[in-house]
Amino acid sequence: MHNLRMKYIDSKKLSETQFKRYTGISWSTFDLMVEQLKMHVPAKGRPTKLSIEDQILLCLSYWHEYRNSFHVATSYGVSEPAASRIVRHVENF
Structure with a gap:
């Protein structure tokens, strides 16, 4: 699969x-x-697959390009639930 991200x-x-x-911002x-977002990184727990910067880019592509969570997840190499969690997390902060 071609890497779109x-x-x-x-x-x-x-x-x-x-x-x-590219991003709208x-x-x-x-x-x-x-x-x-860096101020809200948990001190404990499993490290994330994507950097904070890439998480924000994922979220911006979701918002700016009106891509659905399946397409964003596929582009960023994460599961669809993970992509949805990332979008919610970024939106919360």
Whole structure:
């Protein structure tokens, strides 16, 4: 299957305009989201498969592209329930 997602490391190559077209938000908003979410990372438990940055990109692709959780999960290599949990978690913060 073709990997449709853009990992955070790849997204860093995008200009401000390109990033906003891709995600629907500015780099400064994205950085603020990362900062806020990092404050709510549990100290214990199993580490997540995706970085916080990739979790936010997953959520943004769900919101911005109107993709369903199955498509987002497939693109990011996680289960559909995991994708739904990530979206809910990001939305909560």
